[in-house]
Amino acid sequence: MRLLITGGAGFIGSAFVRLVLSERPDWQVANLDLLTYAGNLENLETVEGHPHHRFVRGDIANRALVESLFPVDAVVNFAAESHVDRSIQDPERFLATNVLGTHALLDAARQKGLSRFVQVSTDEVYGSIEKGLFTEDSPLAPRSPYSASKAAADHLCLAYHHTYGLPVLITRSSNNYGPYQFPEKLIPLLVTNALEGKDLPLYGDGENVRDWLFVEDNCRGVLAALERGRPGGVYNLGGGAQRTNREVAEAVRRLVGGPSRVVLIPDRPGHDRRYALDCRHARRELGWRPTTDFEAGLAATVAWYREHRAWWERVKSGEYRRYYEAHYGPALAAGSPA
Ligand code: NAD
Ligand code: DAU
Numbered sequence: 412m413r414l415l416i417t418g419g420a421g422f423i424g425s426a427f428v429r430l431v432l433s434e435r436p437d438w439q440v441a442n443l444d445l446l447t448y449a450g451n452l453e454n455l456e457t458v459e460g461h462p463h464h465r466f467v468r469g470d471i472a473n474r475a476l477v478e479s480l481f482p483v484d485a486v487v488n489f490a491a492e493s494h495v496d497r498s499i500q501d502p503e504r505f506l507a508t509n510v511l512g513t514h515a516l517l518d519a520a521r522q523k524g525l526s527r528f529v530q531v532s533t534d535e536v537y538g539s540i541e542k543g544l545f546t547e548d549s550p551l552a553p554r555s556p557y558s559a560s561k562a563a564a565d566h567l568c569l570a571y572h573h574t575y576g577l578p579v580l581i582t583r584s585s586n587n588y589g590p591y592q593f594p595e596k597l598i599p600l601l602v603t604n605a606l607e608g609k610d611l612p613l614y615g616d617g618e619n620v621r622d623w624l625f626v627e628d629n630c631r632g633v634l635a636a637l638e639r640g641r642p643g644g645v646y647n648l649g650g651g652a653q654r655t656n657r658e659v660a661e662a663v664r665r666l667v668g669g670p671s672r673v674v675l676i677p678d679r680p681g682h683d684r685r686y687a688l689d690c691r692h693a694r695r696e697l698g699w700r701p702t703t704d705f706e707a708g709l710a711a712t713v714a715w716y717r718e719h720r721a722w723w724e725r726v727k728s729g730e731y732r733r734y735y736e737a738h739y740g741p742a743l744a745a746g747s748p749a
Contacts, residue, residue: 418490420444425454471512485527502556509560539683578642589626605667615678617657620685624650625703635697649688652705676742
């Protein structure tokens, strides 16, 4: 198997690279990543020098570069702008990478040919659901610039399957957490702030619900889709661990200890209330189910951040520190303890 993984220096992509190199020893991996603020070669330090891994720095929207990486047997597209808050501040980059970049990959795959194209999508394309679960047949109703760009990419993928017969599969996972996650996302933000004794910012009333999935479980679902999925198929991958943000913050506070307080700050514009997935299709067709219990996964994640302080202190300096101060500084100063 010659595999092109994109976004393999990010949080989930690097976990997938590690999984594939350790469990599929015959596979050859080319890893295309632009190294944006979210990409980090330190995420790949455990596979540095691996004879079956080749890192290429570049943009998935660069058609000539993408074509130069063929022939490959399969593409797994993790590359994306992934943070909802940044998409609210500056949507354009999300369209460039998530829509046009995905299109460049699809079209290169159509011209050059391959046997599988896995698009890593998200439960956010379905929008928000107060009660019940989204199935793969639920209509797409994205509500942030991020989720709209991911839904556009999903439509393009399915259009390339229907129109050109490209063997595309889509996975739609719920919120991931685990080692190497960039601390702009809720769980690593809470954990690293708590380790620094800082306040823990929650938007709105803190009662929004997310369904948490340990990153390795997601990677095993993506691998199952690549190996056993049906072209044209869409697979929901949920963690089966719905929690309010307040429950997550309190769990982090208990695990880390220290003086941090949960502070409610003004809500994210258009903040989706709840995501929840029906994953029976992935169970039936792929034999996939998550195996990491949320409390155990969270404890392991907190332990990882304790042990990798140098990693996140470097990540939290520089560009991220400026982002954090602009985004949270005034809000935290005016916020109220929960
Ligand atoms: P991330 O932000 O940690 O990593 C994204 C990676 O893509 C980075 O390494 C970045 O450098 C790279 N990248 C960005 N633009 C690029 C471009 N134009 N060309 C090449 N590389 C580029 O994101 P993540 O959390 O690891 O998410 C990976 C994928 O999974 C994304 O497609 C995201 O939409 C999807 N997803 C994430 C979650 C989650 O909870 N994090 C849940 C569901 C789906
Ligand atoms: O559901 C899958 C999606 O999960 C992925 O597609 C996205 O790439 C990923 O970023 C994530 O999106 P969310 O918006 O759900 O994740 P985030 O970590 O930003 O926020 C999780 C919840 O926590 C959400 O209800 C907003 C809230 N939150 C987040 C931050 C950063 C806070 O209350 N305070 C915060 O500071």
